[in-house]
Amino acid sequence: MFKKISIKLITVVSATAVLIIGVYSYYNIKSQGDVLQAEVERHINQLSESVKNSTRYVMLLNQREHLQEMITRIGKDPNIYNVRILNKEGAIIYSAVKDDIGRMLDKNAESCYACHAANKPLEKLPIKDRTRIFKSSENGPRVMGVINPIDNEKSCYDADCHAHPQNEKVLGVLDVTISLADVDEQIKQNEIRELIFALISISAIGLIIWIFLKRWLDKPVKELVQATDQVAAGNLNYIIKNLSNDELGTLGKSFNNMTKKLDETSQQLYQSTKMASLGQLAAGVAHEINNPLTGVLTYSSFLLKRTKDNPQMQEDLNVIVRETIRSREIVKGLLDFARQSTPKKSTIDVGEIFNRALTVVNNQMKINKIALIKDFDESLPKITADANQIQQVFLNLLVNAIDAIGDNGTITVRTSQVNLPPKGTMQIKKAVCPKTHNLIDSEYKIGGFPALRLKIKLNGNEGFVHIDPVYGSHRHYFGISGGINNNVKLSCPVCDLSVLDKVNKCPKCGGPTYKIQIPNQGYIEGCAAFKDDWQRWEFIDRTGESKFVEIDITDTGCGIPPEIQSKIFEPFFSTKGQRGTGLGLSVIWGIVDNHKGTISVQSDVGKGTTFSIRLPQNESVR
Amino acid sequence: MNLASGKKNILIIDDEQVVIDSISKIAKESNFSFDSVLDAASALQKISSIEFDLIICDIMLPGMDGFQFLGALESKGIDTPVIMTTGYSTIENAVKSLYSGAIEFIPKPFSIDEMTSVIKRGIKYNYLQRIRKSNDKSILLVPCPAKYFRLGYSSWMNKDLDGSVLIGATNFFIKTIEPIRKIELLDVNEILTQASSAVKFETEDGLIHQLYSVISGSILARNERLLKEPELLEKDPYFDGWIYRLIPSELEYEMKLLIPCSSDRT
Numbered sequence: 001m002f003k004k005i006s007i008k009l010i011t012v013v014s015a016t017a018v019l020i021i022g023v024y025s026y027y028n029i030k031s032q033g034d035v036l037q038a039e040v041e042r043h044i045n046q047l048s049e050s051v052k053n054s055t056r057y058v059m060l061l062n063q064r065e066h067l068q069e070m071i072t073r074i075g076k077d078p079n080i081y082n083v084r085i086l087n088k089e090g091a092i093i094y095s096a097v098k099d100d101i102g103r104m105l106d107k108n109a110e111s112c113y114a115c116h117a118a119n120k121p122l123e124k125l126p127i128k129d130r131t132r133i134f135k136s137s138e139n140g141p142r143v144m145g146v147i148n149p150i151d152n153e154k155s156c157y158d159a160d161c162h163a164h165p166q167n168e169k170v171l172g173v174l175d176v177t178i179s180l181a182d183v184d185e186q187i188k189q190n191e192i193r194e195l196i197f198a199l200i201s202i203s204a205i206g207l208i209i210w211i212f213l214k215r216w217l218d219k220p221v222k223e224l225v226q227a228t229d230q231v232a233a234g235n236l237n238y239i240i241k242n243l244s245n246d247e248l249g250t251l252g253k254s255f256n257n258m259t260k261k262l263d264e265t266s267q268q269l270y271q272s273t274k275m276a277s278l279g280q281l282a283a284g285v286a287h288e289i290n291n292p293l294t295g296v297l298t299y300s301s302f303l304l305k306r307t308k309d310n311p312q313m314q315e316d317l318n319v320i321v322r323e324t325i326r327s328r329e330i331v332k333g334l335l336d337f338a339r340q341s342t343p344k345k346s347t348i349d350v351g352e353i354f355n356r357a358l359t360v361v362n363n364q365m366k367i368n369k370i371a372l373i374k375d376f377d378e379s380l381p382k383i384t385a386d387a388n389q390i391q392q393v394f395l396n397l398l399v400n401a402i403d404a405i406g407d408n409g410t411i412t413v414r415t416s417q418v419n420l421p422p423k424g425t426m427q428i429k430k431a432v433c434p435k436t437h438n439l440i441d442s443e444y445k446i447g448g449f450p451a452l453r454l455k456i457k458l459n460g461n462e463g464f465v466h467i468d469p470v471y472g473s474h475r476h477y478f479g480i481s482g483g484i485n486n487n488v489k490l491s492c493p494v495c496d497l498s499v500l501d502k503v504n505k506c507p508k509c510g511g512p513t514y515k516i517q518i519p520n521q522g523y524i525e526g527c528a529a530f531k532d533d534w535q536r537w538e539f540i541d542r543t544g545e546s547k548f549v550e551i552d553i554t555d556t557g558c559g560i561p562p563e564i565q566s567k568i569f570e571p572f573f574s575t576k577g578q579r580g581t582g583l584g585l586s587v588i589w590g591i592v593d594n595h596k597g598t599i600s601v602q603s604d605v606g607k608g609t610t611f612s613i614r615l616p617q618n619e620s621v622r
Numbered sequence: 623m624n625l626a627s628g629k630k631n632i633l634i635i636d637d638e639q640v641v642i643d644s645i646s647k648i649a650k651e652s653n654f655s656f657d658s659v660l661d662a663a664s665a666l667q668k669i670s671s672i673e674f675d676l677i678i679c680d681i682m683l684p685g686m687d688g689f690q691f692l693g694a695l696e697s698k699g700i701d702t703p704v705i706m707t708t709g710y711s712t713i714e715n716a717v718k719s720l721y722s723g724a725i726e727f728i729p730k731p732f733s734i735d736e737m738t739s740v741i742k743r744g745i746k747y748n749y750l751q752r753i754r755k756s757n758d759k760s761i762l763l764v765p766c767p768a769k770y771f772r773l774g775y776s777s778w779m780n781k782d783l784d785g786s787v788l789i790g791a792t793n794f795f796i797k798t799i800e801p802i803r804k805i806e807l808l809d810v811n812e813i814l815t816q817a818s819s820a821v822k823f824e825t826e827d828g829l830i831h832q833l834y835s836v837i838s839g840s841i842l843a844r845n846e847r848l849l850k851e852p853e854l855l856e857k858d859p860y861f862d863g864w865i866y867r868l869i870p871s872e873l874e875y876e877m878k879l880l881i882p883c884s885s886d887r888t
Contacts, residue, residue, distance in 0.1 A: 283710050292640060294644050297644075297731045298648065301733060302734065
C-alpha cells in the first residue's frame with residue numbers, strides 16, 4: 001500500500017490538511033460561539049435595564065400587584081426563562097414563575113454568588129460579573145442570567161410608602177434569565193457545517209493531488225517501467241511516446257536515446273555475426289557443390305565432343321553444359337553475396353545486370369506462372385557501380401516480388417532516366433572554417449546525415465546551431481532560445497573565427513549571410529538570420545541537375561501494409577517467418593546508399609508493390 | 623636431353639575422386655600421362671621417387687593444405703610448376719596461390735578448354751624452365767626490369783611518375799603461349815580487380831589463355847597497337863609491348879602480394 005509514491009504523498013498532504021483545517025475549525029467554532037454568547041449577554045443586560053427602568057414608577061407608587069402583573073407579562077416571552085426580584089434577605093418577592101414567590105434563596109445559589117462570594121456582600125458589582133450561565137436542569141438547555149442590583153435612591157426612601165430606610169445601599173436584585181437553547185442550537189449547526197467543510201476540503205485536496213500525481217507521476221513512471229520491461233525482453237524498437245516537459249520527460253528522452261543507441265549497436269553486432277556465419281556457410285556450400293559440378297561439366301563436355309555426329313544428343317548435352325555453367329555462376333553469386341566485399345565499381349549496364357539477376361530466378365517464375373514485362377529505356381546510359389552488388393539488389397527484389405505474388409501474376413521492370421535538382425538532394429559532406437577546422441559534427445544528424453556545427457552568438461547569449469547538411473533543406477536546429485535577428489554572429493566552434501560574409505547581404509531579407517568553404521567544391525552561402533530559406537552553392541548549381549537512372553520493379557503481389565512500410569528496410573525485419581533472414585532489404589538499402597542512390601517503396605495492400613531505385617549516373621570512381 | 627618431346631607426366635592432388643577423374647580425362651585427351659593422390663603428404667612421397675612435369679593441386683586438402691604443400695616443395699628445392707585449383711574461388715585465394723609460388727590458379731568447376739589451356743601453359747613453363755637451367759642459348763628469356771613487380775610469373779606492373787601504373791605480360795608468359803593469333807582487350811574505364819582476367823589471348827590451337835591483372839584499378843588507356851601487331855608483345859614486352867595504363871585503387875595493399883623483379887637476378 002505505501003509502496004507507491006503517490007499514496008505516500010497523498011497521505012502526508014492529507015494529514016497536514018487535517019491538522020491545519022482541524023485547528024482552524026476548532027478556533028473558528030469557538031470564536032463564533034463566543035460572539036453569539038456576547039450578543040446574548042448584551043441583549044440580556046439591555047433587557048434587565050429596561051425592566052428595572054419600566055418598573056421603577058410602579059415601585060415608587062408601591063403598587064405591588066401591578067408590578068407582579070408586569071413581571072408575569074414580561075416572563076411570557078418564550079425566550080425569557082424567568083424574571084424575578086429578590087429582596088435583601090434573599091426572598092423572591094416577584095417572579096414570572098408564580099410558584100417561586102416567597103421562596104428563600106441560599107446565599108450560595110448561583111444568582112447570589114457573584115456578590116456573596118465574600119462574607120461581606122459587595123455593594124457594587126461590575127457589569128461583566130453580573131452574568132452567569134448555568135444548566136436549568138439535568139438535561140435542560142443552558143440558561144444565561146443577569147443580576148441587576150436595585151440601588152437605594154432618594155426617591156425610594158422619600159416615597160410615601162416608607163418601605164425603605166435611607167441607610168440601605170441596595171434594596172434588592174432584579175434577576176433576568178434567558179434560555180440559551182437557540183444559541184446552542186446555532187453553535188451546534190455551525191460545528192456540523194464546519195465539519196462538513198473540513199471533510200470536503202480534505203477530500204478535495206487529496207483528490208486533486210491524486211489526479212495530478214496520476215497524470216504527472218504515475219502514468220510516466222508506468223510507461224517507463226513498461227518501456228524497461230519491453231527493452232529487457234528484447235524489443236529495442238520501443239519508444240516512449242507523449243513525453244512531458246518535466247524531469248520525467250527528460251528521463252524518458254534519455255531512455256529513448258539509450259534504447260536507440262543500444263538498438264544500433266546490437267543490430268550492427270547481430271548483422272556482422274549473421275553475415276559472418278552466412279559467409280562461412282556459403283563458403284562451405286560453394287566448396288562442396290563446385291567439386292561435383294566439376295565432374296558434371298567435364299564429363300558432359302567430353303560427351304559433347306564425342307558425339308559431334310549426333311545432333312539430337314548434341315542439343316541435349318548442350319543444355320547440360322549450359323545449365324552447369326549457370327550453376328557455377330549461381331554458386332559464385334552466393335559467394336559474392338556472403339563476402340561483404342568493398343564495392344568494386346565499374347561501368348555497368350543496368351539492363352544487363354538485371355538480366356543476370358533474372359537468370360537465377362527465371363525458373364522459379366516459370367513454375368509460379370509469373371509473367372515478366374520489361375520496359376527498358378534503350379538510351380539508358382551506363383553507370384558506375386559494383387555489378388555484383390547491384391545484381392544482388394535486383395535478385396533480392398525479384399525474390400521478394402515472387403514471394404509476394406505466389407502464383408499467377410506479373411512483374412514489371414521499368415528503367416528510365418530522371419533529373420533531379422541539386423537542391424534537396426546534394427549532401428554537404430565536408431565543410432571547413434577559414435582555418436580549415438572541420439565543421440561537420442558526426443555526432444549530430446539531421447535527416448540521417450551529419451550536420452554542420454557552428455557557434456552562434458546573439459544578444460550576449462552563446463550556443464550552437466546545427467545546419468541541415470542537405471543543400472536547400474532547412475531542418476536546422478538552434479541551440480539558443482529566442483528568435484534570431486540581424487545581430488547574429490556565426491563562428492567556428494574550434495577557433496571562433498567568424499564565418500559571416502562581410503560583403504554580401506541576403507538577397508531575400510537583406511540580413512547577414514554566412515559563407516562556408518566546402519573543400520574542392522566552392523562555398524555554400526545562406527541567410528545567417530535564418531529568416532528565409534535563401535541558400536546558394538554555386539559550385540553545385542553550376543553542375544546543374546544530377547542525373548539518375550531509375551529502376552522500378554512492380555509486382556502484382558499482396559502488397560505491404562502501410563504500418564510496416566517504414567520498417568521494411570530495418571535489419572532483421574521479416575514477414576517471411578522462418579523462411580527469411582530479414583536481411584534482404586536492409587542489405588539492399590545499404591548497397592544503394594553506398595552508391596549514393598535512394599530506394600523507396602510504394603504499395604497498396606492487395607494490389608501490389610513498386611520498389612524504385614535511383615542510382616546516380618556520374619558517380620565518380622573511387 | 624629431349625625436353626620438347628616425350629610423354630609429359632602430371633600429378634593430380636585432390637581429395638575428391640570425381641575431380642581427379644575429370645582432370646585426368648582432360649590430361650589424357652591432350653595426350654599426357656598422369657598420376658593422382660588424395661592428399662598432399664602422399665604427393666610429397668610420390669614426388670621424391672617420380673619426376674613430374676606439372677602438379678595440379680587442390681587448396682582445401684585433408685591434413686596439409688595446398689599452401690603448405692607449396693611451402694614444402696620450396697623447402698625441398700623442387701621447382702616443378704604447380705597449378706592451384708579450388709571450389710572456394712576467391713580473389714584472396716588466387717592472389718595467395720600466385721604469391722606462394724603457384725604458376726596458375728583455376729577455379730572449380732572448369733571447362734575442358736580452360737583446364738587444357740592451363741595445363742599446356744604449365745607444361746610449356748616447365749620446358750622453358752629446364753632449358754633456362756641447362757644454359758641452352760637457343761631460347762632467350764628476356765628478364766623483367768629490376769624496378770618492376772610481377773604477379774606470379776605471368777604479368778608485370780610498373781609505377782609511372784604520374785602515379786598511373788603500366789601493366790603487361792612477361793616474356794616468360796608470352797613464350798608459354800606463342801604463337802598468338804588474337805588479342806582481346808577490355809575497354810577503357812573498365813575496372814580491373816587484382817588476379818581477375820584482364821586479357822584474353824587466342825592461340826593457333828584455338829585455346830583461350832587469360833592474363834591476370836597485376837593490381838586493381840580503372841583502365842586509363844590501352845595499347846591499341848597490340849591489336850594490330852601482337853608481335854610487339856614478344857619484341858618489347860616491358861616497354862612498347864605494355865597492355866594497359868591503370869589508375870590504381872589499392873596499390874599499397876596489393877603491392878605487398880607482388881614479387882619484385884629484382885629478386886629474379888640472383
